[in-house]
Amino acid sequence: MAHQAHAYHMVDPSPWPLTGAVAALLLTSGTAIWMHFNSMSLMSLGMILLLLTIYQWWRDIIREGTFQGHHTPPVQKGLRYGMILFITSEVFFFLGFFWAFYHSSLAPTPELGGCWPPTGITTLDPFEVPLLNTAVLLASGVTVTWAHHSIMEGQRKQAIQSLTLTILLGFYFTFLQGMEYYEAPFTIADGVYGSTFFVATGFHGLHVIIGSSFLAVCLLRQVQFHFTSKHHFGFEAAAWYWHFVDVVWLFLYISIYWWGS
Amino acid sequence: MTITNPHLSHEAVSHDSPCKRLSVCVCLIYKERVGFPEGEVLEEKDRLSEMEMSSATLAARRVLAAAASHGAEEAGAKTWKILTFVLAFPGVGVCMANAYMKMQAHGDHQPEFVPYSHLRIRTKKFPWGDGNHSLFHNGHTNALPDGYESSEH
Numbered sequence: 001m002a003h004q005a006h007a008y009h010m011v012d013p014s015p016w017p018l019t020g021a022v023a024a025l026l027l028t029s030g031t032a033i034w035m036h037f038n039s040m041s042l043m044s045l046g047m048i049l050l051l052l053t054i055y056q057w058w059r060d061i062i063r064e065g066t067f068q069g070h071h072t073p074p075v076q077k078g079l080r081y082g083m084i085l086f087i088t089s090e091v092f093f094f095l096g097f098f099w100a101f102y103h104s105s106l107a108p109t110p111e112l113g114g115c116w117p118p119t120g121i122t123t124l125d126p127f128e129v130p131l132l133n134t135a136v137l138l139a140s141g142v143t144v145t146w147a148h149h150s151i152m153e154g155q156r157k158q159a160i161q162s163l164t165l166t167i168l169l170g171f172y173f174t175f176l177q178g179m180e181y182y183e184a185p186f187t188i189a190d191g192v193y194g195s196t197f198f199v200a201t202g203f204h205g206l207h208v209i210i211g212s213s214f215l216a217v218c219l220l221r222q223v224q225f226h227f228t229s230k231h232h233f234g235f236e237a238a239a240w241y242w243h244f245v246d247v248v249w250l251f252l253y254i255s256i257y258w259w260g261s
Numbered sequence: 262m263t264i265t266n267p268h269l270s271h272e273a274v275s276h277d278s279p280c281k282r283l284s285v286c287v288c289l290i291y292k293e294r295v296g297f298p299e300g301e302v303l304e305e306k307d308r309l310s311e312m313e314m315s316s317a318t319l320a321a322r323r324v325l326a327a328a329a330s331h332g333a334e335e336a337g338a339k340t341w342k343i344l345t346f347v348l349a350f351p352g353v354g355v356c357m358a359n360a361y362m363k364m365q366a367h368g369d370h371q372p373e374f375v376p377y378s379h380l381r382i383r384t385k386k387f388p389w390g391d392g393n394h395s396l397f398h399n400g401h402t403n404a405l406p407d408g409y410e411s412s413e414h
Contacts, residue, residue, distance in 0.1 A: 034388055035385075035388050038388065111378075111379045112379055113379075118379060118380075119377065119379075120375055120377045120379075120380050121380070122372045125363065127359070127363070128359075128360045128363045128364060129360050131356050131359070131360070132353070132356040132357055132359075132360045134356075135352045135353045135355075135356040136353055136356075138349065138352070139345070139349035139350060139352060139353050142341060142344050142345050142348070142349040143341075143345050143349065145341045146338060146341035146342050146344070146345050149336070149337055149338035149340075149341055150338045152338075153337060153338050155338055158338055158342065162341075162342070162345070165345070169353075178397075181397040182397045182399050183399060183402060184397070184399075184402065184403075185372050185402040185403065186380075186403075187381075187395035187397070187398065187403050188395055188396070189380075189381055189382045189383065189395055190380045190381060190382070191379045191380055191382060194380075
């Protein structure tokens with residue numbers, strides 16, 4: 001029995017936007033305090049609050065959409081716009097770091113030796129682990145597409161298999177990058193080369209971890225029968241995000257690893 | 262009780278906006294697969310035939326159709342499963358073998374230490390440990406500002 005004469009979702013009052021905002025404040029100020037006054041308390045508190053907010057807010061959205069039926073077609077359309085706009089904002093976020101990289105590398109200063117890579121920097125061979133990383137992410141793009149079609153065709157077991165493979169490939173990438181970070185002959189403190197390299201690839205790695213987590217939640221939901229062949233936007237959003245992460249890596253690989261070596 | 266409000270039935274809500282074209286183009290690649298009921302999909306198809314499709318979406322459909330020529334249905338799960346095991350995984354395997362062999366060829370190389378002033382910057386201590394080691398510090402390949410640590414080669 002509908003009590004509303006429209007198809008939109010009037011969301012119930014929720015504390016999570018407030019806890020999320022408080023968490024953001026604690027994290028940012030906490031990190032500054034950690035760096036200057038050697039105390040991790042505020043930052044840790046912020047992290048805990050953020051994790052609690054994330055868990056409970058998205059749990060509520062799943063309840064509203066999957067169990068209470070609030071995600072009608074117009075509502076879903078809005079969610080699609082929202083995800084597209086969010087990913088667009090992330091594109092601009094990475095654009096800034098690419099700007100920084102090209103600013104420094106296209107006109108290397110005399111302090112660096114007037115060349116790129118700067119004097120004294122031993123770069124990573126782009127055709128070793130970085131190339132493997134590229135293959136891993138591209139493969140994960142294929143498996144996530146396999147997963148999508150499996151969901152649409154109602155193939156439950158295949159969907160679970162392909163989604164699991166996608167997540168495993170994501171973990172493999174993260175593991176390989178971690179290894180590369182440890183083995184690299186340069187650090188973040190090695191001038192502008194180190195800064196641009198680790199900040200750009202570091203934020204990318206963070207997004208891989210976020211994307212893998214998003215996919216893992218989708219796997220859990222798929223196992224618990226949340227998705228139907230016609231309605232599975234949570235998975236589509238995760239797949240869009242994963243493709244975005246893949247594309248950012250391709251740009252990183254071409255610019256920093258290959259051209260910049 | 263009868264619901265007469267079109268928003269609550271499965272008829273498409275008709276609204277044209279500049280964003281519509283973008284969202285349609287994004288959804289076009291998943292044409293029949295968008296989680297909208299059948300009626301709305303038909304509405305979108307009609308509206309599309311009036312609008313020109315972007316060349317990018319036309320190209321994407323051509324690629325999907327080409328890929329589907331191998332499978333019985335249009336670029337279904339079976340096609341992507343085949344691509345996974347025939348293209349994606351062997352590609353990863355080849356790159357794994359290549360990386361492994363290259364690492365064997367010249368592993369363990371420690372770059373020569375030259376105390377350049379533009380590297381190993383320490384204007385501010387790291388907020389962990391003794392403040393002189395980066396987060397992923399590797400004693401073998403990362404020299405400190407004074408040189409390699411004496412405990413490693």
